[in-house]
Amino acid sequence: MAEHGDRKMLLHVCCGPCAIYPLERLREQGFEPHGYFFNPNIHPYAEYLRRREALASFARGEDWPVIFAPDYSLEQYFREVVYREGDRCRFCFTQRLRQTARVAVRGRFAAFSTTLLVSPFQKHDLVRQAGMAAAVEYGISFHYEDFRLGFRKAVSRSRELGLYRQQYCGCVFSERDRHERRSKGERR
Known part of the structure; x- marks a missing residue:
């Protein structure tokens, strides 16, 4: 990594703890990661705001620059997943990582990654597939790391910091599934 710009990475962020x-x-x-909060899948809006604020609080404490998408594009999310509910995660990941790749190219980042990993x-x-496909489509590197x-370390640290930790991925379908599992006595 010889040049300063080669280390600049845009990290899609789903929430503060992650x-x-x-x-x-x-x-x-x-790397010099910058965060990017773009999550039109999160429902309801109050949950979206809660996660956004938890991330903003964490970022302030870490002196970490984070870009917050200006719009809550819930309609955009539903257009992607409607009639594809059984494969909704694929379309959701694709939507969010394509947008991250677009912003990374515009911002002249060398690469992008995601906290979804x-x-x-x-x-x-x-x-991983969605990230790699977006990388090819936009001509930018996708940093894959497991x-x-x-x-577990992040969960522990988020508790120490008092960060809000959600109980579902964010979409209305996962919220429904969580409650259905709970009523059946199942665990995730």
């Missing part, structure tokens, strides 16, 4: 470990790892590797509850292979190794 940013903890990837931010630490990327900084250790000499930290959760053991996400469909990791789909996240951040799941730091999930």
